[in-house]
Amino acid sequence: MKAARKILRVLVGCFLGCTVISAQANPSNGTATGLPTADPNSVRGRGTAPYLITNNTGNVKVWPALALNGRNIAATTVSLVGGALANAAGVGGGGLFVPMFNLLLGFDAKSATSLSQAMITGGAITSFFYNLMLQHPTQKKPLIDYDICLLLEPALLLGIGAGVVLNVIFPSWIIVILLTLLLTYMSYRTTSKGISTWKAETKKAQAAPPPGSLSSMMDHSLSDHEMQVISNEHRQSPPDNVVLAAAARASISANLEVAGENEVALSMPHSPVSAGGQEVGEAPFRRRWRRTSKAKLMFDTSLIPRRRLFEVLLVWLAFLVVSVLKGGSKTPSVVGVRSCQPWYWSLSALQVPLAIFCTALVARRLGQQHHKRLSDGDDYHPDELHFGPRQLVTYPLIALVAGVIAGLLGIGGGMIVGPLLLELGMLPQVTAATGAFMVLFSSSLAVAQFALLHMIPLYTALYYGAVCALSGYIGLSVVRYLVKKSGKSSLIIFSLAIIIALSAVVIGILGGIKIAHDFRTGAYMGLQKLC
Structure with missing residues (x-):
């Protein structure tokens, strides 16, 4: 309703402004060109006071005035x-x-x-x-x-x-x-x-995964740049680390949703993670992520x-x-x-x-x-x-x-x-x-x-x-x-x-x-x- 009222005020303001200016340019005893005003009923019987103007071709134009x-x-x-x-x-x-x-x-x-x-x-x-x-x-x-x-x-x-x-x-x-x-x-x-x-x-929408699923978050939550960083982080990791990568991406998605528009600090587990009896990672790593603001994106x-x-x-x-x-x-x-x-x-x-x-x-x-x-x-x-x-x-x-x-x-x-x-x-x-x-x-x-x-x-x-x-x-x-x-x-x-x-x-x-x-x-x- 507020937007509708603003729109209505803009329209009324534009109309009244143009009407006042038009009336000042076309007074009742003549026009800006010094020509007499035409009969108000001469313009197709509209009943609105027309105004006259002479263009540089010498022809006199009779235009209906802007009126409420x-x-x-x-x-x-x-x-x-x-x-x-x-x-x-x-x-x-x-x-x-x-x-x-x-x-x-x-x-x-x-x-x-x-x-x-x-x-x-x-x-x-x-x-x-x-x-x-x-x-x-x-x-x-x-x-x-x-x-x-x-x-x-x-x-x-x-x-x-x-x-x-x-x-x-x-x-x-x-x-x-x-x-x-x-x-x-x-x-x-x-x-x-x-x-x-x-x-x-x-x-295509029916074939897409549900919004809350892991694959949906992996596909839609991150930008191409973020996906590239994740890919670079795990490029040298063993094949079993794929599960960890997917979990990390889901965690990133969740943190981004909670943190909002500003910087998001993402942490990985500090303890070793085992997969198939082998250590996947020992040293903790921490990376700061900056999400592009919506205003900059738009x-x-x-x-x-x-x-x-x-x-x-x-x-x-x-x-x-x-x-x-x-x-x-x-x-x-x-x-x-x-x-x-x-x-x-x-x-x-x-x-x-x-x-x-x-x-x-x-x-x-x-x-x-x-x-x-x-x-x-x-x-x-x-x-x-x-x-x-x-x-x-x-x-x-x-x-x-x-x-x-x-x-x-x-x-x-x-x-x-x-x-x-x-x-x-x-x-x-x-x-x-x-x-x-x-x-x-x-x-x-x-x-x-x-x-x-x-x-x-x-x-x-x-x-x-x-x-x-x-x-x-x-x-x-x-x-x-x-x-x-x-x-x-x-x-x-x-x-x-x-x-x-x-x-x-x-x-x-x-x-x-x-x-x-x-x-x-x-x-x-x-x-x-x-x-």
């Missing part, structure tokens, strides 16, 4: 639930947020898209810092796989750009049908993956790859510069480049060598690491993705196709990349953390473009971004607790399946309504002209 009413309360509830599920699964959740802003709050399609990206960015920032210093479940490396991010993201962004061009050409009814079918299939595949993983985890700053993060930042800035100069259907160019002009196509084509160059640099480094590992006889871990010559070509091509599909159907790449990473064999925890980082990469890129062009309702974006950040933390914490308590990482896969299924239902219903409306009104439903 039933619609914003309902939208906050949807944001909390959707944000928790989406961030726990490592996806954006735009399939839920765009219809929420468009239909529930009355924003136009472009503004709804920008607000959705702001929400996704807020949740992705929370996910990034939450996962930043967490360790891989089975290996001594970060939970986020930065190598796969750097390998896939340039090709994914390139594919999204090509898909957006196709999105302009294809009629909306084809896009809605394809999107609904794709999300339904992805939901089915993800659910099947979750069920199979659940069964495998259940079978938040290890050595797991932060500063060089990888710097590389990600450079790639992000490179694509941001090209995107801002080029513009697009929803984000005009800052230098006045119009669609279908020679400069537009030149800047669009510039993304191809940029993506190839970034991908080639990462692939070269990963290929060298792969060759070194093979030369040293270092086999890949069963839960680790291989980066051989074949994979270094296949993975970016998969990301390129996924980006084209995402851009064509108007969704983020997370809903496609997440299930694909699971199919490639990545662990659910790593998939969610890596997918969330890739979502942060792409969504922050979009938000930066919208913000530079003044195409985003600032205070509404701040409020709902904060809501999604908070809900993301709640979702991550709850799912991590459940996974730790149950030992079933398949719960993360089910979260991904649920958010994809919800998006399929929402888009299918709303898209079906729009298709029916276009058909009744005789709207043109053929291919559109690109220029």
Whole structure:
């Protein structure tokens, strides 16, 4: 209950703060731009006072003001639930947020898209810092796989750009049908993956020894380092000393449980121990053990790859510069480049060598690491993705196709990349953390473009971004607790399946309504002209 009250206070504080600032920026006799206030009932009959802003394209945007009413309360509830599920699964959740802003709050399609990206960015920032210093479940490396991010993201962004061009050409009814079918299939595949993983985890748990047994304590109580010390202590001992070694390990486990987090002093018997009539040990030995604290184990700053993060930042800035100069259907160019002009196509084509160059640099480094590992006889871990010559070509091509599909159907790449990473064999925890980082990469890129062009309702974006950040933390914490308590990482896969299924239902219903409306009104439903 205390946590719930804290969360409620944070939400109310964010909402009231953004409401007050929004009201100060948009007084009743005009706005910050000096434009007269629009009729309160002119924005789709919402009854909330809208505010006006002129972006650098010369168009006047009419946005509903952030106010304490039933619609914003309902939208906050949807944001909390959707944000928790989406961030726990490592996806954006735009399939839920765009219809929420468009239909529930009355924003136009472009503004709804920008607000959705702001929400996704807020949740992705929370996910990034939450996962930043967490360790891989089975290996001594970060939970986020930065190598796969750097390998896939340039090709994914390139594919999204090509898909957006196709999105302009294809009629909306084809896009809605394809999107609904794709999300339904992805939901089915993800659910099947979750069920199979659940069964495998259940079978493994049933085959494991009881928690209180000696073998269980031997297998799970000590770290690899502690086991190595024990092995070194008894390496020169007679074969009969194996029994003593097992007893010592059980004693260590019991002492660790009693002593807690700090130093533990372990003592062996001082008197000789006989086994089969022979003395096993005469001299007493005493060794001090230091158990790694939970805080250090959970938040290890050595797991932060500063060089990888710097590389990600450079790639992000490179694509941001090209995107801002080029513009697009929803984000005009800052230098006045119009669609279908020679400069537009030149800047669009510039993304191809940029993506190839970034991908080639990462692939070269990963290929060298792969060759070194093979030369040293270092086999890949069963839960680790291989980066051989074949994979270094296949993975970016998969990301390129996924980006084209995402851009064509108007969704983020997370809903496609997440299930694909699971199919490639990545662990659910790593998939969610890596997918969330890739979502942060792409969504922050979009938000930066919208913000530079003044195409985003600032205070509404701040409020709902904060809501999604908070809900993301709640979702991550709850799912991590459940996974730790149950030992079933398949719960993360089910979260991904649920958010994809919800998006399929929402888009299918709303898209079906729009298709029916276009058909009744005789709207043109053929291919559109690109220029």
